[in-house]
Amino acid sequence: MSNTPLIDELVKGPWPSFIKDIKRTAEKNEMCKDLLNLLEMSYRDKKTHWKHGGIVGVRGYGGGIIGRYSDSPELYPGVSHFHTVRINQPAGWFYSTSALRYICDLWEKHGSGLTNLHGSTGDMVMLGTTTEHLEDIFTDLSEHGWDLGGSGSDMRTPSCCLGKSRCEFACIDTMAICHDLTNEWQDELHRPAFPYKFKIKIAGCPNDCVASIARSDCSIIGTWRDNIRQDDAAVAKYASGELVYGARADGKVDIKADVVDKCPTGCMSYEGGKLSIDNKNCNRCMHCINLMPQALRVGVDGGATILLGAKAPIVQGALLSSVLVPFIKMDPPYEEFKELIGRIWEFWDENGEARERIGEMIVRIGKGNFVEEVGCDPIPEMICEPRSNPYIFYEEYFEEE
Amino acid sequence: MAAPKRKTDIGPPHYDQMLHPAIKANYGKWKSHQNLKPGVLMHEGESGAKVYTVRGASARLISITTIREMCDLADKYCDGFLRYTSRNNVEFMTDKEANVEPLIADLKAMGVPVGGTGSSISNIVHTQGWVHCHSSATDASGVVKVVMDELIDYFTSMSLPAHLRIAVACCLNMCGAVHCSDIAILGIHRTPPTIDHDKLGNMCEIPTTVASCPKAAIRPAMVEGKQSVEVIEDLCMYCGNCYTVCPAMPIANPLNDGISIWVGGKVSNSRTKPMFSKLAIPYLPNTPPRWPEVSDAVKNIVEVYARDAKKYERVGEWINRIGWPQFFEKTNLEFTKYHIDDFTLASSTYNSSTHIKF
């Protein structure tokens, strides 16, 4: 009889089973065996059996390793220490099989054999090792051209969508930007010196497949300044049904109803078989391009909108990023962007309270004050609407002569 | 004595070494794409080159055993290259159309569903849960497994009005920021930490414990002659930070921890602006190993949406059109006082109009 009857229930069903996977890995790995036992205990008790640790790492780095200890070391010694190693992923999460096999071999030798591909921030997350393995893991990784990711109050590992490597929507070279920024800011990544964490995510277009607007303190989202490129012959093919919107089972496109009438700015019209776009009024929402990718394409004058401040709820409530710079060119070596971030970090360093994300600081001191301090001009693109309350703190007064 | 100098700060390997030759050759030169069928994309370059992508599901928590099997397939069909997506799917790319069907057959034989493209439910992004986290109110991988077992037909087809994105976070810290998902499943603690006064003085540094609370709800206190702390319960929002620094203050409470369901968020800018998810169900019981209440609740919302939404409408866009009263009516969910916000800027969520449907 199995000693893990509860989690065994998760072996059933058509979706890939992590329990089945851990079980077959447990045949060769004691840590996996005890992990299953500990997990069974959580399923029985309806509570976690982990404690945080915190004070482990590799020499010189303040990030990349998360200490983790079980609350039942005497019952399940195999997982009494079960630390996480974050390995900085290659941009876009592309791998050669030889690179991945190297990581597997490393984790077979030094860890539980379990991973997350990938963690929420973007790293390769290697679950379960002990303190005495950490230096060896780090040495081995760096010998093979790999490095650790971030954790704690540092710049977290930047991540990005696959951008120009396989997507015609990409207005910026997300992978090149991600790789460059990661290398530029190695010190900020490995030696935490900020008031709190700082995440950067780079999306190639406003579809934002990496959720940068919801999940990163600094969202870099590709956009374009010129006109949507239009292929009238292909528009006609969509109209006739020769081309379809393949992402739906019933993909026949009704250009008037599905494209023009769904345009949020009403900047399109379709008359006499001719699709017209008033590009001046297009807000770059992507709907029409998503629907007819063979007929409509993003413009050629690409760059990025820079938004700041997204975070999860704790402490002051969840935030989405909001606009700081409506358009910035993102060509190497990205100096204008790096100088902007430098000014932002400088200001946050001096004014951020302990454990205050940049989004929370902006709300606390006022976005108007913040943009002034980091050297940007206040512009209406930064807000949904001007204030409706009259509580204005004027900074200039006339004095009697 | 200073330790010897080591190799540090070299950064990740360059992505260039990780790209399939056909991806490298067409980098920045893509013209368009087609979603040929669920889980299969074809990208076309300016040059006319074609690359086929097959997307498979993954549990995200995967072992080296599984990764090596994925590598075997990539060696067999994709010249030794593969990638993972932002929603933890695995993608195989090849310029050989003839490889697509055999690859799909091999994936299916391995137990990997193929799909997750277009108007589908893609993989559920999620957190560590009981597998590896000290502040989790529930498991994450287990909840994902049972919900996707229930919804798998929506992964392998493209029959929904639009994309539907589900996320699971096992507590309010939301490592997997779920707050902008079409459907968010959120583990919740509902009670302040308990304090083991006998152990606290020995196990924990009191100033550190006091300082750990983001709401300043913890104060030093003498309890029955022992140095300990007290918690101002009205201020606590169950983040578990104190437990992080002090194991004598466990936040987990098996009797009260549970799961809440949120709906209508999105991150894409398509048509409408990105939106937060809003509360649909304030509490469901924590019922491992298969959480039937949770998978039923999610399935119900998905099915009502699938029937009622118009083409291309995301869940949030659908609800904004029909209105929240109709959302609760159609989904047969109870509306309670907990649905009415009472945090910062709550008044901006009140209905100050006579726009009411009868």
Next chain:
Amino acid sequence: MATVEEVKDYIFKKVESYAGKKQVKVPQMTQDVIEHFGEDNCSKKDVKEALRELIDDEKLVYGYFGGTTIELPHKEGSAN
């Protein structure tokens, strides 16, 4: 100008005096050091360099308490 050794010494003694009482974070320490030596004698960069040497030599280590701290090396985490 304060020398790196002077800055290191000041930081180490500060952290030592906080041990068991207060978790100190890098931005706070940086402000403290600059205030102590005066802006003209010590820059942010100097503090950074001093901290890096202290950590590389394992005189101090990074900790984590809802944000990164710097502290004296001690026994592993909450293992016990």
